[in-house]
Amino acid sequence: MMHKLPPRRLLAIAAALALIGGQADASSGQSTPATSPGQADQACPLGSFHCAPRPYNYAMCRPNALLDFYDPSLGKDVSLRETSLTKVDAQHVDSSNQSVYHLSGDVKLQRADQQLQADSVDYNNVSTDYDARGNVRYQEAGQLLASSHMRGNTDASRGIADDVRYQMLDARGNGVAKQGHMLDAQHSRYVMATYSTCDVGHHLWEFRAKSITINKETGVGVARDATMRLGNVPFLYLPYFSFPTDDRRKSGFLYPTIGNTSRSGFEVSAPYYLNLAPNYDATLDPRIYSDRGAMLAGEFRYLVPGSNGQINVEYVPNDHGENDGLADIKGDSRYLVNLSDRTQLWKGWQFVGSYNHASDSSYLYDYGDALSHAAIYTLASNAAVMGGGKWWHASFGGTIYQNVNPFVTDRVLPYDQLPYATFGMNVPLSRWLEFGMDTSAVAFRKTGFVEGEREDLYPYLAADFGTSAWFVRPKVAYRYTAYQLDSGYDKYGYGGLLGSGGVSPFTQQSPSRALPIVSVDSGLVFDRNASLFGNSYTQTLEPRIYYLYVPYRNQNNLPVFDTSLMSFDYWQLFSPNQFSGADRQMDANNVTAALTTRLLDDSGAERLSASIGQIRYLSPQRVLGTDWVRSAYVAQLDVQLSDRWRLASSYQWSPNTRLTDMAAVELQRRLGTDGVFNFSYRYRRGLLEQYSASAVYPLSERWRLVGSWTYSVKDRETVEALAGVEYDSCCVSLRLVDRNYVNQAYYGFGPAPTGGNINQRDNAIMFEVVFKGLGSSGGQIDPLLRRDILGYQ
Numbered sequence: 001m002m003h004k005l006p007p008r009r010l011l012a013i014a015a016a017l018a019l020i021g022g023q024a025d026a027s028s029g030q031s032t033p034a035t036s037p038g039q040a041d042q043a044c045p046l047g048s049f050h051c052a053p054r055p056y057n058y059a060m061c062r063p064n065a066l067l068d069f070y071d072p073s074l075g076k077d078v079s080l081r082e083t084s085l086t087k088v089d090a091q092h093v094d095s096s097n098q099s100v101y102h103l104s105g106d107v108k109l110q111r112a113d114q115q116l117q118a119d120s121v122d123y124n125n126v127s128t129d130y131d132a133r134g135n136v137r138y139q140e141a142g143q144l145l146a147s148s149h150m151r152g153n154t155d156a157s158r159g160i161a162d163d164v165r166y167q168m169l170d171a172r173g174n175g176v177a178k179q180g181h182m183l184d185a186q187h188s189r190y191v192m193a194t195y196s197t198c199d200v201g202h203h204l205w206e207f208r209a210k211s212i213t214i215n216k217e218t219g220v221g222v223a224r225d226a227t228m229r230l231g232n233v234p235f236l237y238l239p240y241f242s243f244p245t246d247d248r249r250k251s252g253f254l255y256p257t258i259g260n261t262s263r264s265g266f267e268v269s270a271p272y273y274l275n276l277a278p279n280y281d282a283t284l285d286p287r288i289y290s291d292r293g294a295m296l297a298g299e300f301r302y303l304v305p306g307s308n309g310q311i312n313v314e315y316v317p318n319d320h321g322e323n324d325g326l327a328d329i330k331g332d333s334r335y336l337v338n339l340s341d342r343t344q345l346w347k348g349w350q351f352v353g354s355y356n357h358a359s360d361s362s363y364l365y366d367y368g369d370a371l372s373h374a375a376i377y378t379l380a381s382n383a384a385v386m387g388g389g390k391w392w393h394a395s396f397g398g399t400i401y402q403n404v405n406p407f408v409t410d411r412v413l414p415y416d417q418l419p420y421a422t423f424g425m426n427v428p429l430s431r432w433l434e435f436g437m438d439t440s441a442v443a444f445r446k447t448g449f450v451e452g453e454r455e456d457l458y459p460y461l462a463a464d465f466g467t468s469a470w471f472v473r474p475k476v477a478y479r480y481t482a483y484q485l486d487s488g489y490d491k492y493g494y495g496g497l498l499g500s501g502g503v504s505p506f507t508q509q510s511p512s513r514a515l516p517i518v519s520v521d522s523g524l525v526f527d528r529n530a531s532l533f534g535n536s537y538t539q540t541l542e543p544r545i546y547y548l549y550v551p552y553r554n555q556n557n558l559p560v561f562d563t564s565l566m567s568f569d570y571w572q573l574f575s576p577n578q579f580s581g582a583d584r585q586m587d588a589n590n591v592t593a594a595l596t597t598r599l600l601d602d603s604g605a606e607r608l609s610a611s612i613g614q615i616r617y618l619s620p621q622r623v624l625g626t627d628w629v630r631s632a633y634v635a636q637l638d639v640q641l642s643d644r645w646r647l648a649s650s651y652q653w654s655p656n657t658r659l660t661d662m663a664a665v666e667l668q669r670r671l672g673t674d675g676v677f678n679f680s681y682r683y684r685r686g687l688l689e690q691y692s693a694s695a696v697y698p699l700s701e702r703w704r705l706v707g708s709w710t711y712s713v714k715d716r717e718t719v720e721a722l723a724g725v726e727y728d729s730c731c732v733s734l735r736l737v738d739r740n741y742v743n744q745a746y747y748g749f750g751p752a753p754t755g756g757n758i759n760q761r762d763n764a765i766m767f768e769v770v771f772k773g774l775g776s777s778g779g780q781i782d783p784l785l786r787r788d789i790l791g792y793q
Contacts, residue, residue, distance in 0.1 A: 044792075044793050069146065074113060088103065103123075113141040115139045116132070129151075129153050133150075143169055144167040148162050175207075177191060187215055189213045191210070197730075198730055207227075210225035212224075261765075263291075266289070266290040285298060285299070291322075292366070294317065296315050297315070310338075312339075316333060317333050336364075340355075352384050382398070391426055392426075399418075414562065417445075417562075423440075450485060450489050450506060451485070460476065460517075462474070474519070478517070481582050481585075485559065513555055524544075525542050533641070536601075539599055542597070548589075549590075550587050558584070561581070573614075591616045612634070634652050635651045663682075676792070680692045705726075718740075720740070720741040720788075724785075730772075731772045738765045742761055
């Protein structure tokens, strides 16, 4: 029989059960939302350097892995609860006592997304006591809960449930509890409780705790006498631990890291997170290195009104590693400090600073260049005040450097800039005309080298005429660079102190250089309809002419503080200077001719782009030291006619030497939905020739192989080789990666190192396990694979 009752009272039973069920997932710490099948199949676009992390994929979970009373036809809109009537279905209803309802025989109470089923239900409409007995089942939009017996009081938010089974629907998570106690609306306690994100009845892993208490007010749960199990085998015992039950932060241990490197041996890390205040926190990370001893690392983050920053410290009180001939560090204390801060000073102005310092030049070589850390040559520290407005920007500060390459001296360091100041502006004068300026003033300091101050002024006037079919962009600039060298300037050469019998090129203490820079950039854009492989495209043809004039100035008496010659590429065809800094300005009387064609699909996406260009020198390049009539031919080709593969290439051939100056080819192929293959070849005459290949190869839905390989033709050896395997299941992911590499960033300098613990080949291995919905044992593998495998997710 069907009855309609007031919506508030009887569904209070369901509300009480929801509170118990809603807390049952607390043993998970923090749950992870389930991933839809379509979300797991989203692939990173080909050619992307940064791919979004793959979301947890629960597609391999059993499609019917729900508690058996799940009703898919039940509504999902929780907002309808307050306005919906309660429908009651039962074989027998006794309401002879007008304050007590006795329901029995396949009792079903339904309102909106809520449904309660039981063999019998007694409810006191006055005291709000309730008693549901026999095969109690509750379902709502976010969860399922089953119990053999449930009783309590809805007004007092008290209740006891026996033999609880629960399952979360919005987030993966399920488990059982011998008994659940709702002490009040904010506090719950569970006896003999479990939690896992695996399929119901098929737990590869789970937590088991003798008791779990939940405080919703503070967002903290406490488990006592708990074990974590793989299958039925316990592998981690915690007599007491606390965890967050919502998004609020909570102090506690993070997951450990286990690995091995050839420089420091086996590593075990057990970080502990400290939630000190809402606006600052810290992490203590004690580590043990089998070959070097104990380390204490720490991180402190702060966020105060107008300021935020971070401090990282690593400290080794007694390094017992072998003396490798680089530095006598055995028995010494060693450390690394990294500090960064950003503070708002006033409107439009802020302070930005960083301090990075290591105890010795070998520190990062021993501790930093492991599995996923690229070698670092120098540590830079900087402090600056920066500001800007609608049409201007400015900065004032200083930068210093520390050498952290143990195989070279401090001669390789860049100049310290103490201090520096910059100012730039870009003011539109009309719709087609603008005035701009780039200026800098720097004091350069470096022991054993010529020192001094440099000012560089670069005002310009630029115009932009054109439509979508053509453009003409003339630009007139004036560059003035002046120096004030310190005393003793005549005792130095470009490379530092003069050798015996050397002659200094610095003949003036205050040299300067002034010259105009004139350029005109122009081009046309033609387009037509085209067809290729049965697809329609829009093809463009874009001729471009660029003229550049810069008069010659003798710059031999100017020091070289921060300037170097840049690698020649396609964009250098249209650049006013091939030097990266202000100490050198090339002369030019050049005309660049270039041609580009593109294929655009119906959506406007570029499917093919091909360009070729060359500079015609109307006068010799005296600063660059060449008298060639023309530059190398520079060509580029990018093709992606489908979402499955992409080809990118560039090529430079010099008609002057009749040799190839540079060549590069990159091929990327999609393998299924989550696999990728990359191949590249890079050549630069006299510098390098390398082949590289990398892949993510899916063997099955659960297994993937990952690997990368780089081979140097010049050195006739493998520069780096990486191999690994990934396993993914419904609730567990595993990764094992081994990396063997030449520490070329260090060994490429100076004489070959000597010593018992030095090898040009280093090795690192790391294992990572991810219990979906809980976290992982480390995060070092993912950055490495992202760096070495283009398109890795």
